[in-house]
Amino acid sequence: METQLDYLIRLVEAVIYGGLVGYERQLRLKSAGIRTHILITLGAALMMLISKYGFFDMLNHAQVDLDPSRVASQVVSSIGFIGVGAILTYRHGIEGLTTSASIWCVTAIGLAVGAGMHFLAFTATILILLIQILLHHRHFLDGLPGALEGRLIVHLKGDTRMMEKIVEELRSQKIKKLQAIVLAYDSENLIFKLNFIIQTEEELSFIVIFLSQYKQITEVENVKSL
Incomplete structure (x- = not known):
């Protein structure tokens, strides 16, 4: 049986994963940095926890059918508004597609953490960091932390x-x-x-x-x- 402490640990885990991805974005002087990614990941994890565990008291009622995926699907839909806000057009140039994608990805990480899929969330975080760091430039060294x-x-x-x-x-x-x-x-x-x-x-x-x-x-x- 899940406890309130288990839920708290998941929220802290979501903060760590979102912070790692946000730190890489902030290193590259992006305005969507640590705080933005942490809040998005934390919010997604909290929404999933509420969806999955917040309605147990309703299960005693007849003809009550709960679907945790419904809240998750709404989170995925709503994050699109933030993602679009991260894309800027400046003098016929487009900026922010990569950060918009990272916002979408950390949302999925938050949902995974809230659902208790810890290894999946951890692996996804590592993969995102590797992609952002190693593939940011043609020469890998240019993309290492500190540049x-x-x-x-x-x-x-x-x-x-x-x-x-x-x-x-x-x-x-x-x-x-x-x-x-x-x-x-x-x-x-x-x-x-x-x-x-x-x-x-x-x-x-x-x-x-x-x-x-x-x-x-x-x-x-x-x-x-x-």
């Missing part, structure tokens, strides 16, 4: 030559995997995105301060893609 992916949108009063000069000076600062992508431009203004790899968030602040020395740069946006 953060930064993205900045830079508004520049100038042309591509000025952009190239800025990029080269950034490269001289030993910024890893630095890439510049032009998003929009006209005769006087240029908007481009900088993608790069850093080791700490302090390095991101350094890059922003470094860019601020250019009078031609009017705005720098920190893009926390989901």
